[in-house]
Amino acid sequence: MADFGELEAQDGLRMPWNVIPGTKEEETNCVIPVSAIYTPLKLLRSHVSPLPYSPLRCRSCRSVLNPFSVVDFSACVWICPFCFNRNPFPLNYSSISENNLPPELFPHSTTVEYLCGSSSSSPSPPVFLFVLDTCLISEELDFLKSSLSQALGLLPDSSIIGLITFGSHVHVHELGFHHCSKSYVFKGHKELTKDQLLDHLNFFLKNPKPSSGVIAGARDGLSSEDIARFLLPASDCQFTLQSVLEELRTDPWPVEADERPSRCTGVALSVAAGLLRACFPGSGARIMAFVGGPSTEGAGAIVSRNLSEPIRSHKDIDKDFAPHYHKAIEFYEGLAKQLVHQGHVLDVFACAVDQVGIAELKVAVEGTGGFVVLAESFNHSVFRDSLKRVFQSGENNDLGLSSCGIFEVNCSKELKIQGVIGPCASLEKKGPLCSDTIVGQGGTSAWKMCGLDNSTSICLVFEVARKDKPDVALLSQGNQLYFQFLTYYQHSNGQTRLRVTTFSRRLVVGTGSIQELAAGFDQEAAAVVMARLVSFKMETQVEFDPVRWIDKSLISLCSRFGDYQKGSPASFTLSPQFSIFPQFMFNLRRSQFVQVFNNSPDETAYFRMILNRENVSNSVVMIQPSLISFSFHSEPEPIILDVSSIAADRILLLDSYFTVVIFHGMTIAQWRKAGYHNQPEHQAFAHLLQAPRDYANVIISERFPSPRLVICDQHGSQARFLLAKLNPSATCNTDAPIGGGGDIIFTDDASFEVFLDHLQRLVVQC
Known part of the structure; x- marks a missing residue:
């Protein structure tokens, strides 16, 4: 390859x-x-x-x-x-x-x-319109403001910046008004047309409104002074923006004990799209939304305010028991068409323990080529590092x-x-x-x-x-x-x-x-194409069975390109060009793209959006994670993704793209807890512990979104992040003893060996 x-x-x-x-x-x-x-x-x-x-x-x-x-x-x-x-x-x-x-x-x-075009024409600066959720606890809002302040410091002075905050209402902040904090407030349950938005923002207070035609930018009736009230260069509004962020507080609308906060995410994004449509049509503008919970108010709501109504699950969507789902999808499809027509991008940074509506927002984010980052908190390294990478500049660090x-x-x-x-x-x-x-x-x-x-x-x-x-x-x-x-x-x-x-x-x-x-x-490219196809079919075809489709496709491919004698499974062989492909399909069947159990609709949508925008090398790691062994006996080396790779005196590093796991074997964990790595005579052990950390840091620094780092020990609670990705060749149902401080997986899933045996039997029958 x-x-x-x-x-x-x-x-x-x-x-x-x-x-x-x-x-x-x-x-x-x-x-x-x-x-x-x-x-x-x-x-x-x-x-x-x-x-x-x-x-x-x-x-x-x-x-x-x-x-x-x-x-x-x-x-x-x-x-x-x-x-x-x-x-x-x-x-x-x-x-x-x-x-x-x-x-x-x-x-x-x-x-x-x-x-x-002409090289003499002045390039248009990038436009960033930040849309902040204020229905957060005060600690989370402080984390968000701190990260955003650091990110703003990385922006070029010529960048155009705007700010919208939302909770039960939408606040469009007038950053061009330097005397005090000033904003225009819109009801969270009411949608606005473009003309209503322009009228309420007083765009034509000084200049008469054009009687006809499309109002789009300074050339069509909007004065540059009016546009600069809400969207202006970072160098001109940095002090005002920092003051607004410092004064920003959680949404004051009262929330009963049995209710969710009133959050109008959809209306806020609609107002942001309308503002950019009027001020910067056809330019490189991005709406960067920071959301900390589910939308409960107005268009795009995914659940009611009443806590007795659960947020939709995969089963609810499949059985049509999600009353808000299709309405929200329809709303965001309309928003996606508007943003595509304008040439603008929607990025979503969702940081919450609960779902926020990524499954519904997917059509708008993916249709505009936007980013999506999913984390548990605005203080999590996944969010902080990912946001920093968006604004970093330089040949090696920027996203281009x-x-x-x-x-x-x-x-x-x-x-x-x-x-x-x-x-x-x-x-x-x-x-x-x-x-x-x-x-x-x-x-x-x-x-x-x-x-x-x-x-x-x-x-x-x-x-x-x-x-x-x-x-x-x-x-x-x-x-x-x-x-x-x-x-x-x-x-x-x-x-x-x-x-x-x-x-x-x-x-x-x-x-x-x-x-x-x-x-x-090219079996790597083929595996990625199959992953994208199965994800697409699962989202668009009713009653689609992904595992059966993958199995039938693999059997048909192997029967055409395999070498075998009819009726003899032992005679079946594959050429080197196809030898790894069955293993890719085995892991694809078990991946988060196909198995939605224990994943929310938001998580599934997030995984598939990242898959659909990454190259072959990164996508292959999502389908079949890489496993690297660190030990005293050899240099770091890749090993098979199997439970038999676990050993008491070995450190494993698993890279599944979304998560990087450093797994200490039982003996390694005991030595670390005893503090041997802090003793001068055990410097080799200290270097062994540090090597996977350095390797993981390199992976994290080069990847977007930033992966989650999990450091765990054998038999620890977080060891599940590694065990879930390994081939279950040794399970609670097998009789083979596990030596060398190995491990077993408590599962009824078939191992790759059993899968390959069934594949051979079915192929030679064709």
């Missing part, structure tokens, strides 16, 4: 099938669809500066000149590999020759960037925030696009490339990505359009399929850029195609 990692380092791209099946029937037999995990803004290994001119495009299909274009130097024309149209070079390319190629035609320039993205796809006519699973929204650009089958955001060849960063990844699903076998003569010439991904975006420095990735894959058909398909199979 190192070769596939090289492709990702070059173009930010991984595909399950790097050799494409030639017909629709053969693609169906391959089980996993032709697809790609693409990171549009990945920091590539061979970084080149953006080209300071506009791209040269095909007159017919609008694809961009690329290394796969055929160039006729004598006629000074280039042939598009997608539509085969001949395009003349403009005059500034008149000196082109085999020894004088433009950068976009270099063989290694499969990914290039262009600067769009970009905005106002538009993603387009072009491909050879032998393929059609079914859709995209990931943080984007359809632009409904119909065309011959669109498939009738829709997966995720489908029925289009262009998508809006309001917010994206260096790690934002999307999953594109294609289908082979050809039903009959291609012409043999064509295949004998080496039939190639071409793909081109175009990403327009506003860089964090304000520049508008276009990144173009063009690549080719070979099409195969016939009796010998199985070996060629197998040679190009």
Whole structure:
């Protein structure tokens, strides 16, 4: 799989099938669809500066000149590999020759960037509108204010800042009024139209309101003075904002003992969206919501104020016993459409022991490409470290925030696009490339990505359009399929850029195609595609059985690409290209993406949102965590994810992406409690204890959202974080003794060995 990692380092791209099946029937037999995990803004290994001119495009299909274009130097024309149209070079390319190629035609320039627009135009600063929940206990509100004050200190002085607080009412703070704290108050149970919002905020107190037309920004009737009352540069409002935060208190609305606080989250977000729509349409603006409990008031409420009504569970949603769920989903779908149209991003930082409504907010956060962070408290390191990383600057620490993205796809006519699973929204650009089958955001060849960063990844699903076998003569010439991904975006420095990735894959058909398909199979990318597909199907298909679907898919794939004698399970073998895939599927069946038991709807939505935006390497860790052993006998080394890996004299480090666990074996824990690591003669033991801490700190510092760190001992209560992820090869039902200070898992789940045995038996029967 190192070769596939090289492709990702070059173009930010991984595909399950790097050799494409030639017909629709053969693609169906391959089980996993032709697809790609693409990171549009990945920091590539061979970084080149953006080209300071506009791209040269095909007159017919609008694809961009690329290394796969055929160039006729004598006629000074280039042939598009997608539509085969001949395009003349403009005059500034008149000196082109085999020894004088433009950068976009270099063989290694499969990914290039262009600067769009005039370089003299002043870049627009980023806009941050903070929306704070005040229905918190005083300690939690103090933690939130402290973290927010630190984060504001990391912002550039040119950043535009606004503040909205909410509880039972919504308060829009006028930061441009420096004499004292001043805010406009809106009822939490009443929705406002855009015109009502502008009127109540006195936007047209000095200037007459336009009689017609859309009011959007200074150019359409709003004066810059009116906009600067609520949204102004950080350098101009830092003192006022800090004063407002210091004076901020918990919501004064009385709460009875048998009631929840009156919290109008939906209305507050609607007011924030309306304010940005009027003041900064089409700019790189983010609504950053900090929520500490469930919404109980107005639109978007997920539960009533009465504590006797429980917050919806998975079972309630499945059986339609959640009275507020569908109304809240409908409201946030409307909010998502509004934000996408405006080009704005919604980020949610949810810190509460109870649910806050992430399951309902998912459509708005994911549709705009926003962040989501879920923690137990505003004082938890998961929240504090994650918030700090959003605003950090520097080559190694920043997230590379970009905005106002538009993603387009072009491909050879032998393929059609079914859709995209990931943080984007359809632009409904119909065309011959669109498939009738829709997966995720489908029925289009262009998508809006309001917010994206260096790690934002999307999953594109294609289908082979050809039903009959291609012409043999064509295949004998080496039939190639071409793909081109175009990403327009506003860089964090304000520049508008276009990144173009063009690549080719070979099409195969016939009796010998199985070996060629197998040679190009990327089992890590395939596991990630399966995880995204099963998550999507669980959310959109009624009565969908995810475990059965995964099992059937795995059996079909193994029966096609496995080597076996019919009726003989012992003869079954898989080539190295497929050998780890059954293990990935075993862990996917047990993962938090499929097993919702013991997880709330908010937690499940959170896990799936992170999965749908991360690259292959990070997603694989979510599906199958990594386990590293630290001991006196060897250097730190990865070991199998099995309960047999537990030993009394060993420290284990489990990385499951959302949680990092440092697990001390029984003997190690006893020595630590005895304080041996504090004695000079036991420095080796002190170094052994520190090594996994250092390793965990590196993981935590590079990841967003920041994972939870759990330090536990064998047989301790928090050891469950490790045991839940291990293969239960030794359980309370097995007779095999566990030696060496090992452990057992109290579960009735089947082990991987049993799973593999059943898989072999079923495959050889096919």
